[in-house]
Amino acid sequence: MIARHVADTVTLNNGIEMPWFGLGVYKAQAGAEVEQAIQYALDAGYRHIDTAALYANEESVGAAIKASGIPRESIFVTTKVWNTDQGYDSTLQAFETSLRKLDMEYVDLYLVHWPIKGKYKDTWRALEQIYKDGRAKAIGVSNFNIHHLNDLMMDSEIVPSVNQVEYHPFLTQEDLHEFCKQHNIQLEAWSPLMRGDLNHPTLVELANKYGKTVAQIVLRWDLQNEVITIPKSVHQARIIENAQIFDFELSSEDMRLISSLNRNHRYGPDPDTF
Numbered sequence: 276m277i278a279r280h281v282a283d284t285v286t287l288n289n290g291i292e293m294p295w296f297g298l299g300v301y302k303a304q305a306g307a308e309v310e311q312a313i314q315y316a317l318d319a320g321y322r323h324i325d326t327a328a329l330y331a332n333e334e335s336v337g338a339a340i341k342a343s344g345i346p347r348e349s350i351f352v353t354t355k356v357w358n359t360d361q362g363y364d365s366t367l368q369a370f371e372t373s374l375r376k377l378d379m380e381y382v383d384l385y386l387v388h389w390p391i392k393g394k395y396k397d398t399w400r401a402l403e404q405i406y407k408d409g410r411a412k413a414i415g416v417s418n419f420n421i422h423h424l425n426d427l428m429m430d431s432e433i434v435p436s437v438n439q440v441e442y443h444p445f446l447t448q449e450d451l452h453e454f455c456k457q458h459n460i461q462l463e464a465w466s467p468l469m470r471g472d473l474n475h476p477t478l479v480e481l482a483n484k485y486g487k488t489v490a491q492i493v494l495r496w497d498l499q500n501e502v503i504t505i506p507k508s509v510h511q512a513r514i515i516e517n518a519q520i521f522d523f524e525l526s527s528e529d530m531r532l533i534s535s536l537n538r539n540h541r542y543g544p545d546p547d548t549f
């Protein structure tokens with residue numbers, strides 16, 4: 276199913292509805308910058324915000340959502356447990372801290388930010404507890420490769436609902452995507468815009484062909500690949516631009532052309548060596 280509207284959702288493996296499209300707020304400054312970005316996004320119809328304890332802006336995310344007057348339950352909020360808080364008890368504590376900063380009674384999705392060796396299974400047990408307590412509507416992981424997922428699922432009760440990984444035309448992660456599909460784990464793209472590196476000639480050519488921007492082409496490619504996407508911007512014009520991807524369709528030939536740009540290039544750390 277391809278989303279037709281900025282707030283359209285996919286049903287996760289536990290029945291929870293998660294919008295295909297959202298706003299990322301990594302490196303958006305706490306305070307006015309992130310609050311304004313969220314206001315622009317909500318005005319443009321976004322109903323999904325992706326933050327993390329690491330981003331040090333959870334308080335502002337919570338404040339902006341409250342200030343919008345939009346009911347809490349209409350907005351999907353993700354946050355993540357940071358690496359130094361991993362382990363069972365420390366994750367439970369980190370979750371309380373995140374909830375307090377967000378000033379919310381629950382989050383929609385709580386993620387293990389990175390697969391910290393020797394710790395992620397204990398961290399996951401804590402997420403399972405949080406989920407059973409109803410304080411996260413869904414739980415998932417981030418930056419997990421196939422071997423991390425296999426290892427985790429061998430010793431856990433709940434299959435992650437989501438795996439949020441670096442994903443864009445230069446890093447298509449096809450094996451991982453296929454594995455996630457087989458296990459009903461929804462793939463979500465971080466750094467979908469290659470952190471703003473949008474000058475590849477093939478992408479520029481496609482942008483001209485469709486009368487769209489490169490950012491829009493790449494985000495549309497995510498949706499047609501059934502990958503959730505959370506581009507970050509703090510600028511109103513770009514926040515609006517990034518959401519204008521529901522009024523055109525890439526041909527299957529152009530979808531393949533974009534995928535063929537893959538060169539396993541990462542802008543962020545590699546989960547196996549970070």
Ligand SMILES: NC(=O)c1ccc[n+]([C@@H]2O[C@H](COP(=O)([O-])OP(=O)(O)OC[C@H]3O[C@@H](n4cnc5c(N)ncnc54)[C@H](OP(=O)(O)O)[C@@H]3O)[C@@H](O)[C@H]2O)c1
Binds near residue numbers: 325468490510
């Ligand atoms: N789980 C993880 O480990 C992980 C890691 C990284 C990111 N994430 C999440 O994924 C989100 C997105 O990833 P990201 O922030 O790394 O990178 P991104 O979304 O790929 O790119 C963001 C950059 O592109 C610029 N930009 C945005 N829209 C644009 C447009 N239409 N045209 C040109 N440039 C544009 C932004 O600048 P301006 O803001 O100045 O507009 C910013 O510099 C993050 O915010 C975070 O929520 C998760």
